[in-house]
Amino acid sequence: MLGNSSSSPNCTACSQSFAGGVCKLLLMVFLTIAITLGNVVSLLVFFCVKQFRTSQGYLKASLALADLAVGLIVVPYSVYREVNLLAYGMEKETERSEHLACFITGPIFAGCTLVSISTIFLLSVERSVAVLRPLQKKAVITKRRTICLILVSWTVSFCLAWTPILSTSHITMQYNPCSKLCNYAFPTGELPGSQWNVLLLFPVFDFTVLSGTVVTNFITFTSVHYYCKTRKQLGEEPQASNRLALSDITAAKTIGILTFAFLTSFSPIAVFVVGSVMGHLWCQFSFFAFWSLTSNSCWNVAIYSVWDPKFRQGVRELFNRVVLKSASKHPNHSLEGHSSSPACVTVLKEVFQPENTR
Template sequence: MDNKVYENITVQYCFPDNNSSCRKEVRTGPAYIFLFIVLSCISVCTVFLNLLVIISISHFKQLHTPTNLLILSLAVADLIVGLIVMPVNILQLMDSCWYLGKIICNMLPVVNSLSVLASVFSLVLIAVDRYIAVCDPLIYPSKVTVCKMSMCIILGWALCLFYPIIFMYVNDRLPPYETSTSCYGVCVIVIKHSLVITDVVVSLVTPCSVILILYGMIFKVARHQAKAIRAISNGVPKQQETKLSGSFQTKAAKKLSVIILVYLACWIPYYLSSLSLESMTSSSVVWTLFCWLMYTNSSVNPLIYAIFYSWFRESVKYIVSCRIFESSSSRINLFPEHF
């Protein structure tokens, strides 16, 4: 087997000693190098930001709350995306060959789906948690505890692992049974169209509907509370009245808009494109493009759910300056005096 060289693409063979080896495409052009650098930076940032969230919530006792456990769960799911899913996809973009064996090739979509589903599950639980906190604030402390939330998270992760295993098992047993390639040294996953529809319902339509409905109800309650505050603030100076009546509603509206827009922008293109194709293959350009758009949601999540909070900014200062290694650092007060 002679190696051949073309412009910007060097064509070789994955395993030269194997007669059934697939052809190897090492993409070395300037555009691919630039793409490699950009995607690598996204992966590193995803890992770094989510590690900051995980360390903050795990280390500081003041942050051990039910709501923060959900943010921790979300950060762990997004960390898997940045630490495993993104690097593997980068390698596949730069080199068409697969050197990690058939077992890991079959495990990759399970890990990929687990991280994505766990991230979505955490988003849904965050919406449920905030709904209970806003609509039933008096019974929230007794209804939502750290122990109960931990059990919900563990159960949710178990279901998120169970789903892709069953999904891939069923997918492998639906016709057609022919593999997409007969050569050795490639990892390509083909998803049947009938299961793509099921996945759209499970991974997008259902959780997105729940999130939209819950945040819509939260926004409605926030407006009602703002009106109630205005009704009892007749004796309050105008400037303070405006602050009391509009602060919570404005913050809720802004955060709601950011959450929904980012979530939909990252997820909808991938699933809409998958519905338009007869079958989705992991080697297609459409799959790659919209997969990476979906992955970037894992980079944005820590910004939306953590950086907007003052406790995160304070905890980052302690982590970056290595002050978390000081004695009793876990008991430091991270909240401003006016919080």
């Protein structure tokens, strides 16, 4: 009886641990499917529907590509590790392969997160110019400039992601059983020191960019509110030089909601990073913080679908085109943008085509 009574709490704890692991695994699998499918649809709409190949469309495609990398590389690796843990009760990887995988997925997750933040900032600036200077929008915001800014965003973001590892030998990448992701960590047996402060670079950069995004959105919405108020008071359409398109206002609102969603999902991870630098472990909170941020990769498509009627129209057009192609051996070429070239080739032609001929 003593043996049974002493083992019962252990069995109960083991059962609860197993049940919790299964629930977390199901969440990871769901996020993998949702992130992948949602962002694949976004990229297909961008490449296949011509009206979306604008400067704003390029930025949204960059955001979708960063989120897709999280859904295809980062989350599946966590699923693989957790399946191993639940199936065998221990890790079935060699230390070398474990470090190699984490040195790939860890910086990808950090870099794609920074890309998402900087891209949302660029989207906010693009919408602000469109609202405040509608006549100068096409001259200021060109596709070539947008592509250059996207490349700068990806380069800076991934350089920052590798900075903690390259700046000191005291920081490495390890799979964290608490967060279920590959995180920056100290080698076994070493305690955090002054080198750990380099990780503060992430919250400083992120909150600086997010603060700029919030200020930009505030200016944009103030202008939109003033425009709508003036239009209501006059009871007539404003002059062409001061007229805002409904699509510009809708896009500004969509990007404002995107900013709020990302700020909400990023705040817990910033608190966790600061706490880690101060020496706190926060195992349970780390899972909540990191996976709240990860789940943000599938929120973008949901926000587009609810708030952006042009995106919904693009999705309908995309799937109608697929139905027409499958139903007929001679597809309607008017839906192909009068071009039989692959979508990626068409996009590249538009990027390098002179702006004044579009």
